[in-house]
Amino acid sequence: MKKTSIIFILCITVLLTACSTTEKQTNIEYTEATGTIEQVETNEILINNFKEKNDKDNPESVIRFSSANKYYDKNGNKIKLTELNKNDNVKIILTKDYPIQETSPGQIDPKYIQKIILLNK
Numbered sequence: 001m002k003k004t005s006i007i008f009i010l011c012i013t014v015l016l017t018a019c020s021t022t023e024k025q026t027n028i029e030y031t032e033a034t035g036t037i038e039q040v041e042t043n044e045i046l047i048n049n050f051k052e053k054n055d056k057d058n059p060e061s062v063i064r065f066s067s068a069n070k071y072y073d074k075n076g077n078k079i080k081l082t083e084l085n086k087n088d089n090v091k092i093i094l095t096k097d098y099p100i101q102e103t104s105p106g107q108i109d110p111k112y113i114q115k116i117i118l119l120n121k
Contacts, residue, residue, distance in 0.1 A: 029095075029096040030093050030094065030095060030096060030114060031052055031053075031093075031094045031095070031097075031098065032052070032053040032054075032092070032094075033050055033052045033053060033091070033094065034049070034050075034051055034053065034089065034090065034091050034092070035047035035049045035050040035051065035060075035063070035089075035090055035092065036048045036049050036087060036089055036090070037084055037085065037086055037087065037088045037089075037090060038062070038086065039086065040081065040082075040085065040086065043066060043081075044064055044065055044066045045064070045065050045081070045084060045116075046062065046063075046105065047062065047063045047090065048060075048062055050062065050092075050106075061106055062105040062106065063100065063105060063106045063107065063108055064103075064105050064107045064108075065092075065108060065110070065113060065116065066109075067110065068110040068113040068116060069081075070113055070114065070115050070116055071084065071116050071117075071118065072115050072116070072117050072118070073117070073118050074117060074118065074119055079118060083118070084118060088118055088119075088120055089118075089119040089120045090116055090117060090118055090119060091116075091117040091119055092113065092115070092116050092117075093113075093114040093115040093116075094108065094112050094113060094114060095112045095114065098112035099112075
């Protein structure tokens with residue numbers, strides 16, 4: 001009888017643990033930058049005056065963003081690349097510690113881009 005009770009309790013414990021709804025929360029931090037669109041091409045945009053919001057030490061730079069398809073207006077509505085124009089101001093939300101490829105101009109891989117937000121329309 002004791003053996004059956006112990007096995008029953010173990011089975012219930014395993015079942016409850018397996019059905020648990022606790023999820024691991026991943027804490028992703030973001031970096032915010034701003035800039036002005038210099039050029040819009042078929043699958044990429046060129047940003048002038050790219051500057052991180054909280055980075056006072058680094059100068060503004062020119063960065064190329066390849067097709068990220070993560071374009072939004074300032075109200076949070078998804079927009080198409082074709083709705084972006086030269087001289088539009090944008091805010092770029094990137095994952096923290098993103099690398100800039102040392103090319104001319106610099107490039108940021110689309111996997112680090114969370115959103116590109118059009119500010120002036």
